[in-house]
Amino acid sequence: MDINFALFCTFSLILLFAGFRVITAKSPVAAALNLVLAFANASCIWMLLKVEFLAISLVLVYVGAVMVLFLFVVMMLDIDVEAMREGFWRHFPLAGLVGAVIAVEMIFVLYRGFSVQDAAPLSPELARLGNAKALGVELYSKYLYPVEIAAVILLVAIIAAIALTLRQRKDSRFQSAAEQIKVKKADRLRIVQMHPVKPQSAGEAASAADVKGQA
Template sequence: MSVTTGLFYLFSAILLGSAFRVITTRNPVHAVLYLVLTFFQASMIWMLLKAEFLSLTLVLVYVGAVMVLFLFVVMMLDVNVETMRVGFWKNFPLAAVLGALIIVEMSAVLMGGFRVNEQPDALAAVAKGSGELSNSKALGKLLYTEYIYPLEVATAILLVGMVAAIALTLRQRKDSKAIDSAAQVRVRAKDRMTVVKLAPTQPALPIEPTTDAPSVESKA
């Protein structure tokens, strides 16, 4: 057995163990930390498969940004685990059916349609004329040439989802600063500001001439 094969089995074993602990641990903070370890092991497996771009993206995006955000949110919310477990056994049959369906689909893909021995035509076209094939270069060219429109659609959907999440979070809260767009469009200038004339609060004082000013003499 080669070193690469041994590392693959080692990373895979740690990945499966940490993924199992994500769903079995009682502490939400520990679950997030185990998920970080799972992402690291998946990144190492991508590195063994010579997919450096995907490996670094997994570490930078998920571990460096998403999971850190999850960790802060879980620690700040102080989730009551006992309250969340009240309806566990009530929803367990549906969760078991969905989990079994996912396992069957993944098994069908891995056992039947995931065996690709030939290099895809798109990657071969990118590598033509160069001695080496860079997966980062191939991925970039595919994204911004053949898949530019799906990429733009995906970014628009993510933007709409982010705006919708912020709007739903700010809705129906006492301390919310949400703005009704329809009311903001219908607003008129005279409804925004009113000029009120106030009477003077103190009587005007008489202005007395000052005698300290120097006299100016005219020269003949």
């Protein structure tokens, strides 16, 4: 057994354990941390397969950005786990059926769509560039239109998320950019002229109190 096979088995076992803990952990924070561990081990497996670009993308995008943000959100929301588990067994049959259908679809796609024997070899020019640069050349030359369509879809999704978040609701604060631009100095600042008032000393305050008492 060589070192690559030993590392593959180690990372795979840790990945399976972390994935199992994601769905069995009682705390959402613990589940998110186990998902980070699963992503890290998946990245290590991709490194063993010499897919450096996908490995570093998984670490930077999912582990470094998405999961950290998700972990912060989970920690700040203070989710009531017990209330979420009340209807678990009532919805378990439907959830199990949906999960089985998804598993069958994944098996069908992986079995029929990813055949290494049918993969076309790289041209000698791309083979000398390296994985990351060869992938960039393929994406932005042969698959340029699908990449642009995916970028437009993501842009529309971002705009829709911002619009749904900033829409005017009763329980949320809303700011109108047009009203903020049209604002003038007189709307924000009002100068009021007041007569000066001299503060009284301790002796003057005592004498004023005596005068009021005699009156």
